[in-house]
Amino acid sequence: MNNAPDGGTVPIRRSAMGASRKQAKTSVLADRIERYGLMVAWAALIVVFGLLKPGTFFTWGTFSTILGSQSVLVIITLGLIIPLTANDFDVSIASMTTFSSMTIAVLNVNHQVPIGWAIVVALASGLALGFVNGFFIIVFRIHSLIITLASGTFLHGLTLWMSDSMTISGVDQRLIDFVIVKRILGVPLEFYYAILIATVIWYLFEFTAIGRRILFVGRGREVAHLSGIDTDHVRWGCLIASAALGALAGVLYTGTQGAADPVSGASYMLPAFAAAFLGSTSILPGRFNPWGSTVAVYFLVTGITGLIFLGFSSFIQDVFEGSTYCRVCYGGRRHGHLPLSPTRWPTSVCCWSN
Amino acid sequence: MDRATTSIDRATGGPSAASALVLYNLSKTFGGQRALDQAALDVREGEVHGLLGQNGSGKSTLIKILAGFHAPDPGSSLSLAGEIVSLPLAPGAFRRYRISFVHQHLGLIPSLSVVENLLINRLATEAHWAISWSQERAEVATLLQRYDIDIDPRVDVMSLAPVERALLAIVRAVREIDETAKTGIGKGILILDEPTPFLPKRDVDRLFAVVRAIVAGGASVIFISHDVDEVMEITNRATILRDGRVVGTLDTPTSSKSAFIEMIIGRKLNAYGRGTMEDKQKGQAIRIERLVGGSVTDFSVDLRPGEVLGLTGLIGSGYDEVPYLVYGAKPAAAGTIDVGTGSRPLANASPSRSIAAGVVLVPADRPNAAVINQLPVVDNVTMPMLDDPFSRWRLDRRGMTARTGELSTRFEVVPNQPALPVSALSGGNAQKVVLAKWLQRAPKLLLLDEPTQGVDVGARQTVYRHVAQAAAAGTSVLCASSDYEQLELICDRVLIFAQGRVIAELADGELTKDAIAQQCYLGSAPTTSEDVS
Numbered sequence: 001m002n003n004a005p006d007g008g009t010v011p012i013r014r015s016a017m018g019a020s021r022k023q024a025k026t027s028v029l030a031d032r033i034e035r036y037g038l039m040v041a042w043a044a045l046i047v048v049f050g051l052l053k054p055g056t057f058f059t060w061g062t063f064s065t066i067l068g069s070q071s072v073l074v075i076i077t078l079g080l081i082i083p084l085t086a087n088d089f090d091v092s093i094a095s096m097t098t099f100s101s102m103t104i105a106v107l108n109v110n111h112q113v114p115i116g117w118a119i120v121v122a123l124a125s126g127l128a129l130g131f132v133n134g135f136f137i138i139v140f141r142i143h144s145l146i147i148t149l150a151s152g153t154f155l156h157g158l159t160l161w162m163s164d165s166m167t168i169s170g171v172d173q174r175l176i177d178f179v180i181v182k183r184i185l186g187v188p189l190e191f192y193y194a195i196l197i198a199t200v201i202w203y204l205f206e207f208t209a210i211g212r213r214i215l216f217v218g219r220g221r222e223v224a225h226l227s228g229i230d231t232d233h234v235r236w237g238c239l240i241a242s243a244a245l246g247a248l249a250g251v252l253y254t255g256t257q258g259a260a261d262p263v264s265g266a267s268y269m270l271p272a273f274a275a276a277f278l279g280s281t282s283i284l285p286g287r288f289n290p291w292g293s294t295v296a297v298y299f300l301v302t303g304i305t306g307l308i309f310l311g312f313s314s315f316i317q318d319v320f321e322g323s324t325y326c327r328v329c330y331g332g333r334r335h336g337h338l339p340l341s342p343t344r345w346p347t348s349v350c351c352w353s354n
Numbered sequence: 355m356d357r358a359t360t361s362i363d364r365a366t367g368g369p370s371a372a373s374a375l376v377l378y379n380l381s382k383t384f385g386g387q388r389a390l391d392q393a394a395l396d397v398r399e400g401e402v403h404g405l406l407g408q409n410g411s412g413k414s415t416l417i418k419i420l421a422g423f424h425a426p427d428p429g430s431s432l433s434l435a436g437e438i439v440s441l442p443l444a445p446g447a448f449r450r451y452r453i454s455f456v457h458q459h460l461g462l463i464p465s466l467s468v469v470e471n472l473l474i475n476r477l478a479t480e481a482h483w484a485i486s487w488s489q490e491r492a493e494v495a496t497l498l499q500r501y502d503i504d505i506d507p508r509v510d511v512m513s514l515a516p517v518e519r520a521l522l523a524i525v526r527a528v529r530e531i532d533e534t535a536k537t538g539i540g541k542g543i544l545i546l547d548e549p550t551p552f553l554p555k556r557d558v559d560r561l562f563a564v565v566r567a568i569v570a571g572g573a574s575v576i577f578i579s580h581d582v583d584e585v586m587e588i589t590n591r592a593t594i595l596r597d598g599r600v601v602g603t604l605d606t607p608t609s610s611k612s613a614f615i616e617m618i619i620g621r622k623l624n625a626y627g628r629g630t631m632e633d634k635q636k637g638q639a640i641r642i643e644r645l646v647g648g649s650v651t652d653f654s655v656d657l658r659p660g661e662v663l664g665l666t667g668l669i670g671s672g673y674d675e676v677p678y679l680v681y682g683a684k685p686a687a688a689g690t691i692d693v694g695t696g697s698r699p700l701a702n703a704s705p706s707r708s709i710a711a712g713v714v715l716v717p718a719d720r721p722n723a724a725v726i727n728q729l730p731v732v733d734n735v736t737m738p739m740l741d742d743p744f745s746r747w748r749l750d751r752r753g754m755t756a757r758t759g760e761l762s763t764r765f766e767v768v769p770n771q772p773a774l775p776v777s778a779l780s781g782g783n784a785q786k787v788v789l790a791k792w793l794q795r796a797p798k799l800l801l802l803d804e805p806t807q808g809v810d811v812g813a814r815q816t817v818y819r820h821v822a823q824a825a826a827a828g829t830s831v832l833c834a835s836s837d838y839e840q841l842e843l844i845c846d847r848v849l850i851f852a853q854g855r856v857i858a859e860l861a862d863g864e865l866t867k868d869a870i871a872q873q874c875y876l877g878s879a880p881t882t883s884e885d886v887s
Contacts, residue, residue: 207748209740216737220726226683226715227737227791228706286728 038282049306068188079245081288088144092152093246098265100250105260115172126247130240169259179255404592435540452538454527517557542573645689651854667851677801712798732772782813
């Protein structure tokens with residue numbers, strides 16, 4: 001990856017530039033396939049399941065279920081890609097979601113706090129967690145994986161304590177209304193919240209100086225520092241953003257279920273990471289990007305829903321997810337397009353041991 | 355001069371010096387583009403043979419053919435140790451002919467110990483039930499001792515100095531050659547692909563001592579480098595490539611440096627005219643006062659606008675830390691800087707404050723500190739310009755690309771494709787990108803550390819010209835460098851460091867490569883200088 005002063009690559013590159021038009025077309029095509037492959041695969045899945053189960057799968061109800069039911073996972077994934085772009089991990093995000101969800105339930109149901117204030121407290125706890133994560137990572141220079149693993153575990157314990165390890169239901173109906181009951185074009189509002197957040201992050205990443213800085217910090221921290229970018233504050237900001245989005249996902253979770261479940265977060269953790277990596281192989285291959293992540297989530301959910309319609313039991317979820325990640329990420333790796341390819345791992349690993 | 359005479363003996367060796375490797379009529383075409391065009395190479399036993407050429411001249415292609423990585427065009431022929439070898443070589447076939455490679459990136463695993471790194475090959479190829487670590491350690495210790503290398507075999511490679519890592523990689527390659535002594539054909543050929551560009555002179559000498567020990571044992575060494583001085587010091591003969599063709603093979607001891615350079619770049623060198631001093635005395639000075647930090651114990655200087663000031667000294671004298679201390683990349687203990695806007699303490703300098711004040715830094719460690727290799731040229735060039743003028747509401751991506759295209763044209767970046775990742779560029783072109791990144795800001799003070807490290811001879815000229823142009827436009831330049839000839843060529847004034855402070859100043863007529871060298875070595879050993887005088 002380093003630039004060799006001796007240009008052994010120069011003649012090869014020249015040849016690539018002077019290649020015949022046919023070759024150029026092929027590479028454009030390959031590029032397109034890579035960018036939009038996941039979307040095409042998603043469309044193909046819909047068609048296949050539609051043909052196999054026309055009566056049940058090809059209904060608007062199924063689509064609105066697929067689109068509406070996964071907003072929590074989409075928002076957690078979107079939250080994750082922000083610190084991932086800055087080359088930091090936030091594995092506390094799913095615990096944050098559960099904690100935020102439980103905070104709302106405990107305040108609203110057990111203590112009759114108005115739902116508005118309960119949401120404010122939940123979101124504020126997200127900001128606080130991001131601040132604390134950032135504090136230990138930036139000030140004490142401890143690797144983000146270790147700190148967020150610790151803070152996530154701590155929050156999980158707090159959630160169990162708060163709830164007596166019980167599901168708390170009976171949350172204010174207004175929250176439920178604004179999350180899943182109200183619909184536009186038959187799709188619950190929470191889907192549009194997720195799309196709105198994806199749009200904001202897309203704009204942030206693609207069209208703002210802050211987005212560029214996050215990328216620079218992730219890909220070359222020393223270069224970014226020497227170019228006058230305040231790397232510490234950029235990283236800190238990213239960690240606060242991810243924890244805040246985790247908390248927001250918790251609000252939506254409570255709204256979707258009308259209840260808070262103290263162990264629900266665990267089931268979001270790995271799918272969110274997997275969708276983030278899977279998403280980084282499409283739309284903008286090689287970079288964590290919001291549309292890729294969103295499509296990745298929906299691709300997986302469509303596949304799983306379709307297979308369940310075909311009569312497979314729920315074990316198929318893990319089997320389908322696992323096999324898809326392997327196959328797609330292998331493709332991305334082969335093209336050198338995974339943002340955290342193994343060549344980039346040693347730095348992180350060194351940081352852990354320090 | 356003992357070495358020179360022995361090399362003449364070897365170079366003109368007559369019938370006793372058999373050929374270890376003969377390449378003839380070697381061509382390689384990549385998609386219609388000839389990377390090598392009927393190249394020929396003759397390496398004798400027991401010689402160090404240099405291979406020189408600019409980026410893209412075909413050196414790497416030639417080496418990759420020997421490694422079995424590329425297949426040459428039909429009609430090419432190769433003989434090793436007098437035996438005709440059919441081309442293309444199978445990957446790994448070179449081992450049978452006792453050829454071994456040390457690539458620039460060395461191929462060591464930093465988090466493993468010295469012993470483990472030396473064992474990588476053996477562990478990969480042989481089935482071991484149990485490894486006797488004490489025995490391996492002892493073996494490695496003996497091997498290192500043989501080449502007079504003082505490294506503890508138990509430590510991690512991570513903790514070794516750059517030169518020790520290079521030495522370790524070379525010893526590992528030699529060991530591979532030794533291990534095939536019985537089964538292999540020939541006396542062994544070690545191919546060193548640019549092992550030196552990131553090493554200071556003193557460390558290069560250590561490396562050369564090992565190279566000499568290797569050829570003394572009858573093996574041959576092919577030494578690939580950009581550095582003409584190094585090639586002249588270590589090789590017996592050298593073959594020069596330009597645009598895929600062999601321009602000629604020079605007998606090193608009887609050839610002049612200018613002969614080498616003219617063959618490499620295909621034209622004569624021109625010196626860079628320094629502006630007249632009168633031009634440069636106008637305007638306000640940049641003043642650095644009582645800088646302390648790192649190994650710098652006390653440094654003050656006044657720079658005129660447009661002055662190019664060189665800093666040099668021996669390793670450890672502290673000269674190379676000054677740019678980083680002034681920029682705020684390393685913490686300074688004390689000192690102030692005044693770029694015409696009032697005095698500012700250096701103890702709380704930071705890159706962002708320095709940039710705001712018009713001070714920019716081109717660090718020596720390009721891949722890790724100056725550019726992000728995986729990102730496109732446009733992102734790298736616009737990195738310090740994101741606040742303005744590209745981002746009111748929305749980044750003006752088209753404007754950024756257009757600006758980068760213009761700058762690439764001005765700084766002669768080839769190929770001029772803003773969307774290309776920097777990793778696709780040669781070292782020289784990557785350095786031009788770094789210069790474009792900073793000089794577009796028209797800084798008041800440009801800090802350089804080894805500005806032509808890993809940059810080929812042709813691109814060096816471009817780098818010098820852009821520094822000279824920036825200076826002509828009023829930028830003061832502070833250039834830390836261990837390349838005395840470069841300092842002579844581009845600087846108006848050179849300060850020589852020893853033990854963290856300036857011990858001599860050279861300007862105008864006194865400013866020559868030899869005078870700089872003399873002052874450096876005088877400064878490092880004050881007792882002997884008294885003895886001499």
